[in-house]
Amino acid sequence: xxxxxxxxxxxxxxxxxxxxxxxSQNMNHEYxxxxxxxxxxxxxxxxxxxxxxxxxxxxxxxxxxxxxxxKRNFPLILESPSPNQTSLYFCASAYLASxxxxxxxxxxxxxxxx
Amino acid sequence: AQTVTQSQPEMSVQEAETVTLxxxxxxxxxxxxxxxxxxxxxxxxxxxxxxxxxxxxxxxENRFSVNFQKAAKSFSLKxxxxxxxxxxMYFCAYRSMNYGGATNKLIFGTGTLLAVQP
Numbered sequence: 001x002x003x004x005x006x007x008x009x010x011x012x013x014x015x016x017x018x019x020x021x022x023x024s025q026n027m028n029h030e031y032x033x034x035x036x037x038x039x040x041x042x043x044x045x046x047x048x049x050x051x052x053x054x055x056x057x058x059x060x061x062x063x064x065x066x067x068x069x070x071k072r073n074f075p076l077i078l079e080s081p082s083p084n085q086t087s088l089y090f091c092a093s094a095y096l097a098s099x100x101x102x103x104x105x106x107x108x109x110x111x112x113x114x
Numbered sequence: 115a116q117t118v119t120q121s122q123p124e125m126s127v128q129e130a131e132t133v134t135l136x137x138x139x140x141x142x143x144x145x146x147x148x149x150x151x152x153x154x155x156x157x158x159x160x161x162x163x164x165x166x167x168x169x170x171x172x173x174x175e176n177r178f179s180v181n182f183q184k185a186a187k188s189f190s191l192k193x194x195x196x197x198x199x200x201x202x203m204y205f206c207a208y209r210s211m212n213y214g215g216a217t218n219k220l221i222f223g224t225g226t227l228l229a230v231q232p
Contacts, residue, residue, distance in 0.1 A: 014180065031218055042118075042205060042222035050218075058219060090159060101147075101209070101218060105159035 002027045004106035012112045013081055021076045021109050023091030030096045032074040033103070036060065037088040046089075048098070049074055051085050083114040116141040118208050120223035127196045128231050134181075135191045135226045145211035148182065148189045149220070153203040162204070165189065167211070193228075194219030201230040 004025045013019055029087065033048040035058075045058030049068040061086055065077040074093075078085060091106040119137045127133035135136050139148070150162040165173045165182050177197075181190045193200055206223040 033219070035220075035222075040224055042224045043207075043220070044222070045219045048218065088157065092159075092220075096218075102161065102164070103218075103220060108157040108159075110157075 002104070004091055004093055004104050006089075006106040006109050008109060009107060010110045012114065014114050015082055016080050019078050019081060019111075021078075021089060021091075021111070022073045023076065023106055024072050025074075025091075025093040025104070026072065027093060027095065027104065028071065029093035029104075030071070031094040031101070032068065033058070033092045033094075033101075034064070034066065034074070034076050035090045037090065037094065037108075043090065046076070078111075081111075083113050085111065086113045087111060116143070116146075116208050116210070116221050117165070118206050118221050118223040120206055120226050122226045124227045126229045127193070127200075127229060129198060130197055131196055132192060132194045133196055133228065135206075135228065136192075137189045137191070137203050137223055138217070139187050139189065139206070139208050141187070141208065143210055147209045147211060148180075149207040149209070150178070150189075150191045151205045151207060151222075152182070152200075153205065153225075154199075156199070159205075163191065196230050198230050198232060201228055203227050 007022045030051045034046040035043040047066040049055045067074045089109045092103040094101045094103045146167045148165045152160045177194045194208045203225045
């Protein structure tokens with residue numbers, strides 16, 4: 001089954017404790033992206049990647065890091081989480097050669113930073 | 115920069131009735147995509163319908179249809195014969211049709227929470 005997976009689905013942590021949210025897709029998509037969803041703000045892009053070893057900032061990159069060492073994986077790293085990073089996070093991927101570039105979303109990760 | 119506006123934070127509809135969710139956007143581009151995504155309580159983002167800006171014909175997917183007014187930069191979603199399973203948050207989104215880099219970004223509105231009354 002074609003899918004985007006994220007782990008963990010729920011995470012409660014404390015300020016300053018480094019964490020990684022994993023994202024993996026099995027569709028051989030070149031493009032991967034992270035969004036955060038906050039009430040009243042919709043979804044906003046954090047980082048994206050056009051292919052292996054190619055990443056760039058989105059609209060709200062502060063406090064986040066990413067890496068793309070393999071095509072299927074695109075982890076989101078919070079080196080020193082703060083309460084304002086409490087949010088719902090989505091990973092998405094897309095096949096760039098497709099005319100519609102439809103993005104497929106993961107199930108979301110609910111992060112709470114205390 | 116492009117923006118997407120959903121002015122209805124919440125809507126309610128009776129089962130079997132029709133409801134229209136509003137979306138407006140701002141862009142200087144001529145080629146782009148517009149989307150409606152559904153987010154049920156499971157939080158999964160589900161693509162409902164897609165419209166290419168160069169197509170004059172409004173997109174339709176079963177009970178879901180759009181009213182795309184390019185000149186007015188309006189993209190409303192009509193749900194016919196509403197069902198209990200339609201209850202969800204609905205997001206309108208914009209994406210440039212230019213390929214590569216940041217133009218693959220989806221720009222979302224703030225969402226409309228739809229309740230379906232039995």
